[in-house]
Amino acid sequence: MNIVALPAFDDNYIWLLQHGGQTVCVDPGDAAPVRAYLAQHGLQLNAVWLTHHHGDHTGGVAELKQQFPDCTVYGHAGLDADIRVGEGSHWQWQGAEVTVWHVPGHTARHVVYILKQGQQTHVFCGDTLFSAGCGRVFDGTAADLYRSLMRLNTLPENTLFYPAHEYTASNLRFAQAVEPDNADVAAAVEAAAHTPTLPVTLAHERRINPFLRVHLPAVQAAARQQDAAAADGAAVFAALRQWKNIF
Numbered sequence: 001m002n003i004v005a006l007p008a009f010d011d012n013y014i015w016l017l018q019h020g021g022q023t024v025c026v027d028p029g030d031a032a033p034v035r036a037y038l039a040q041h042g043l044q045l046n047a048v049w050l051t052h053h054h055g056d057h058t059g060g061v062a063e064l065k066q067q068f069p070d071c072t073v074y075g076h077a078g079l080d081a082d083i084r085v086g087e088g089s090h091w092q093w094q095g096a097e098v099t100v101w102h103v104p105g106h107t108a109r110h111v112v113y114i115l116k117q118g119q120q121t122h123v124f125c126g127d128t129l130f131s132a133g134c135g136r137v138f139d140g141t142a143a144d145l146y147r148s149l150m151r152l153n154t155l156p157e158n159t160l161f162y163p164a165h166e167y168t169a170s171n172l173r174f175a176q177a178v179e180p181d182n183a184d185v186a187a188a189v190e191a192a193a194h195t196p197t198l199p200v201t202l203a204h205e206r207r208i209n210p211f212l213r214v215h216l217p218a219v220q221a222a223a224r225q226q227d228a229a230a231a232d233g234a235a236v237f238a239a240l241r242q243w244k245n246i247f
């Protein structure tokens, strides 16, 4: 299986999966980079997987559908999709197993696509988990986003995450403000000079992502500088998310 990052706009990635003559792209906010890649490699587009309704994830769908009328668009309720997906949707793709989770928070209906091939799990996670960060809360809630990230954190530690944005360097500046003494964050800052920084493993994110580290005393102490009443994991998470909004 070949998985490539197609840069779009300023900092988006459109992930393109290619295996055994089948091609899928995730969140094509712009058709142009997808069309260019497909033309260059003589490929057809067979499917589009959408994580949520924001225009920088869906804006290229109509044009791709026009060029590839047989292409099947997967998306949650409320999206212009051929196949509606939601929590627990499940199918086979080229010998791999695809499962959909509903992970609200960034938006109320956000879904992720979990592709399991042998011992390797790949998660196309849209704007939920970013490297060293997480999505902003738009029409979901911080409590939803907290639960969603904790759920993603239950996957095997070698799971590869494919977020839709290259936000790593700026997220790491925030992670350093939260945990100035975290040597793994410092190492990641140096590594982030080279892009793409994605995909990332869950094991790596557990070491550097403050939003997955809300159970740790150092992270809780930093959050309480912002909100003295942040008592438990969910409140610490919400305080960090609020702090990051103005960071």
Ligand SMILES: [Zn+2]
Residues within 6 Å of the ligand: 052, 054, 106, 127
């Ligand atoms: Zn979004």
